[in-house]
Amino acid sequence: MGEPRIIELAPRPLPKDLTPNVFMAECPTRRVLDRVADKWAVLILILLADGTKRFNILKRMIGGVSQKMLSQTLKSLERDGLVSRRVIPTVPVTVEYSITPLGRTLHAAVDPLRIWAETHIAAVEAAQKRYDRGMDQDG
Amino acid sequence: MGEPRIIELAPRPLPKDLTPNVFMAECPTRRVLDRVADKWAVLILILLADGTKRFNILKRMIGGVSQKMLSQTLKSLERDGLVSRRVIPTVPVTVEYSITPLGRTLHAAVDPLRIWAETHIAAVEAAQKRYDRGMDQDG
DNA sequence: CTATCTAGTCGCCATCGGATACTAGCATAA
DNA sequence: TTATGCTAGTATCCGATGGCGACTAGATAG
Numbered sequence: 001m002g003e004p005r006i007i008e009l010a011p012r013p014l015p016k017d018l019t020p021n022v023f024m025a026e027c028p029t030r031r032v033l034d035r036v037a038d039k040w041a042v043l044i045l046i047l048l049a050d051g052t053k054r055f056n057i058l059k060r061m062i063g064g065v066s067q068k069m070l071s072q073t074l075k076s077l078e079r080d081g082l083v084s085r086r087v088i089p090t091v092p093v094t095v096e097y098s099i100t101p102l103g104r105t106l107h108a109a110v111d112p113l114r115i116w117a118e119t120h121i122a123a124v125e126a127a128q129k130r131y132d133r134g135m136d137q138d139g
Numbered sequence: 140m141g142e143p144r145i146i147e148l149a150p151r152p153l154p155k156d157l158t159p160n161v162f163m164a165e166c167p168t169r170r171v172l173d174r175v176a177d178k179w180a181v182l183i184l185i186l187l188a189d190g191t192k193r194f195n196i197l198k199r200m201i202g203g204v205s206q207k208m209l210s211q212t213l214k215s216l217e218r219d220g221l222v223s224r225r226v227i228p229t230v231p232v233t234v235e236y237s238i239t240p241l242g243r244t245l246h247a248a249v250d251p252l253r254i255w256a257e258t259h260i261a262a263v264e265a266a267q268k269r270y271d272r273g274m275d276q277d278g
Numbered sequence: 279c280t281a282t283c284t285a286g287t288c289g290c291c292a293t294c295g296g297a298t299a300c301t302a303g304c305a306t307a308a
Numbered sequence: 309t310t311a312t313g314c315t316a317g318t319a320t321c322c323g324a325t326g327g328c329g330a331c332t333a334g335a336t337a338g
Contacts, residue, residue: 022182022185022253022256023182023186023200023201023202025203026202028260028264029253029256029257030202030256032255032256032260032263033178033181033182033252033256034178036252036255036256037176037177037178037180037252039172039173039176041176043161043162043172046161054316055316055317056314056316059316061162062162063162063163063164063165063166064296065296066295066296066297067297067316067317067318068295068296068297068317068318069294069295070317071316071318072295078270079267079270079271080263080266081263081265081266081267081269081270082263082266087316090315091303091305091314091315092303092304092314092315092316093302093303093315093317094315094316095315095316095317102259102263102266105255105259106259108251109252109254109255112247112248112251113172113175113176113248113249113252114161114168115248116175116245117161117169117171117175118160118161118168120171120245121167121168121171123241124171124219124220124221124241125167127218127219127220127221127241128218128219128220130220131217131218132218193284193285194284194285194286195283195284195285198285203327204327205326205327206285206286206287206328207286207287207288207327207328208325208326208327209286210285210286210287211326226285229284230283230284230335230336231284231285231333231335231336232285232286232333232334233284233285234284234285234286
């Protein structure tokens with residue numbers, strides 16, 4: 001297990017032009033990718049990119065999110081410098097979340113995912129129906 | 140919980156130009172986004188976009204993935220029509236996984252995530268260090 | 279007969295995530 | 309006065325998710 005040698009049947013030598021590191025569990029870029037590849041983080045980023053919002057507003061706008069996951073994801077995003085948190089000492093204390101410039105660059109990268117989902121939803125559902133029907137009628 | 144009314148403090152009427160549905164838990168696009176926002180799916184898509192690969196090759200190339208999650212994620216991706224599976228009746232049965240045309244369109248959307256991770260890794264790590272050090276020295 | 283290769287599946291267990299309850303200070307309702 | 313609700317969370321319980329190792333099966337190597 002120390003040296004997982006790559007053995008390919010075809011003479012293809014391994015994709016060198018892809019990227020050297022994201023596939024290694026220890027690489028920092030991999031950790032960042034793991035963070036980005038999170039459904040709640042993506043939805044929060046997209047919402048905050050449109051404008052500053054309070055905690056409960058986010059909670060109401062993101063269907064199915066729990067307080068726990070929302071506060072937890074917001075905390076992680078804040079730690080990563082992607083969103084900023086501002087406490088306003090109003091009568092019931094108000095907390096505003098905003099996207100940072102760094103977060104905005106990430107939003108530019110994740111928004112195509114939402115676009116893709118909306119564009120290709122029909123194709124995905126058709127594939128699912130086909131898969132669930134048969135799978136054994138060849139393909 | 141039947142009708143979670145959206146109440147904004149500011150007169151902003153809700154982001155109409157963002158998207159109408161991804162934020163509703165029941166919307167199909169949301170389900171697709173949940174699938175896309177999966178770390179293993181992203182890594183598999185990126186690898187298969189470079190070329191057809193066998194199960195164990197993928198397992199060795201993706202650091203930290205378990206057989207269970209790999210076969211499970213591949214099955215989901217196949218069901219969604221994003222990758223195709225081909226069984227080759229060799230001596231120990233060989234299974235080849237390829238990206239489909241539909242999967243290739245998704246790859247075009249997820250690859251910017253990898254690029255972003257590699258580009259902004261330093262900024263994220265700096266933000267994390269700052270967060271872990273103080274947090275109370277304003278921000 | 280034992281060991282190895284293939285592509286998985288199964289069971290055990292730790293962690294993750296969802297639902298509910300609770301905090302705390304002020305406003306409204308009865 | 310007591311009760312309820314609003315704010316932004318936290319704590320707890322418990323089911324779902326995911327990782328690890330063992331196991332399958334058919335053939336080949338020794």
